[in-house]
Amino acid sequence: MKVYFFSEDRAALKLDGEYAGLTDGFPRFAEISGGAFAEWLPLCGEGVHFYLDEELFLRGREGLYAVRAEDERMLFLPRRQKAGLQGVAAQLFCGGTLYSLLGFGAAYVACDGPECALLKLGGAYPDACLREIFTEGERRAIVRGGGRLAVLCGARLTYEGPADALDESSGEVTVFLRDCADSVCTFSVLRPEERRITARRTPPPEAAHVALFESVLHGGDCGIYLSEELKGRADRLKSYLGDFCAAVPPTERARKKYGDGTAGLAYRTCEGVFEIKWFRTERENGLICNISPAER
Numbered sequence: 001m002k003v004y005f006f007s008e009d010r011a012a013l014k015l016d017g018e019y020a021g022l023t024d025g026f027p028r029f030a031e032i033s034g035g036a037f038a039e040w041l042p043l044c045g046e047g048v049h050f051y052l053d054e055e056l057f058l059r060g061r062e063g064l065y066a067v068r069a070e071d072e073r074m075l076f077l078p079r080r081q082k083a084g085l086q087g088v089a090a091q092l093f094c095g096g097t098l099y100s101l102l103g104f105g106a107a108y109v110a111c112d113g114p115e116c117a118l119l120k121l122g123g124a125y126p127d128a129c130l131r132e133i134f135t136e137g138e139r140r141a142i143v144r145g146g147g148r149l150a151v152l153c154g155a156r157l158t159y160e161g162p163a164d165a166l167d168e169s170s171g172e173v174t175v176f177l178r179d180c181a182d183s184v185c186t187f188s189v190l191r192p193e194e195r196r197i198t199a200r201r202t203p204p205p206e207a208a209h210v211a212l213f214e215s216v217l218h219g220g221d222c223g224i225y226l227s228e229e230l231k232g233r234a235d236r237l238k239s240y241l242g243d244f245c246a247a248v249p250p251t252e253r254a255r256k257k258y259g260d261g262t263a264g265l266a267y268r269t270c271e272g273v274f275e276i277k278w279f280r281t282e283r284e285n286g287l288i289c290n291i292s293p294a295e296r
Contacts, residue, residue, distance in 0.1 A: 001032045007077040014039040045080050060272035069276035072251060090130040094141040097154055101130040101143060115155035122160050123148045135171030140189055151189045159192035177218055180211035195219055209281040210263045212288055213247035227289040241265060254278050258294040
């Protein structure tokens with residue numbers, strides 16, 4: 001089994017007790033026969049220890065992202081998050097509901113009012129704060145911490161996800177998407193479904209097919225990449241491609257097998273485990289005129 005290793009920070013990799021080298025954002029691989037005990041140790045920070053075999057790419061392991069792409073395997077070691085909330089971190093009464101911010105292995109908000117709920121947040125929320133904002137004549141309770149934002153209305157989470165900036169007077173949230181077009185997503189805390197995607201640069205022609213899939217994922221204007229025939233069906237692309245969570249360039253093997261217009265779409269199969277499916281694109285006069293699943 002050929003496994004590629006990536007890490008957000010430089011890290012030392014040991015396999016069956018033997019030093020296998022340093023990892024970073026550049027792909028490095030090892031051939032694993034049967035299985036191996038792995039120790040992956042960032043130069044600064046806490047490492048992870050795990051048994052590396054095919055089961056890992058089916059069930060995952062906390063602290064790692066495991067990826068399957070046909071017969072290729074990839075592991076990614078993210079930067080370890082700062083310690084999250086511990087115990088009861090804060091309380092706030094807003095709009096008739098008492099909110100309690102809790103940390104018990106994960107971050108939660110307990111809502112006690114006309115409706116009651118215990119809501120799990122999607123991150124550790126280190127250095128989190130719980131407060132009220134007042135915008136457009138409406139009040140909302142929010143939680144901010146670790147680059148994430150949770151917006152609460154009664155006992156409902158109306159938004160939970162990344163937030164690079166929040167203007168509390170206007171209620172506008174800014175998220176930098178870090179995609180091929182260097183896009184920015186903005187929306188109101190009152191209407192998070194009404195997102196505005198603004199591309200800040202034009203992707204190079206060789207990356208236009210990846211930019212197309214990213215635009216579909218984020219809800220941007222994907223029509224700029226499509227031929228006239230496909231542009232009329234742009235609103236169907238999301239349902240055609242399914243519930244993918246990222247678009248990636250092809251590996252060397254996928255490019256050789258399927259061509260330069262190939263991109264991979266990542267689908268989450270369980271916590272920390274993803275499967276990449278390859279899609280081929282064809283162009284006519286510089287615009288994408290056909291999209292199809294790559295042959296297995």
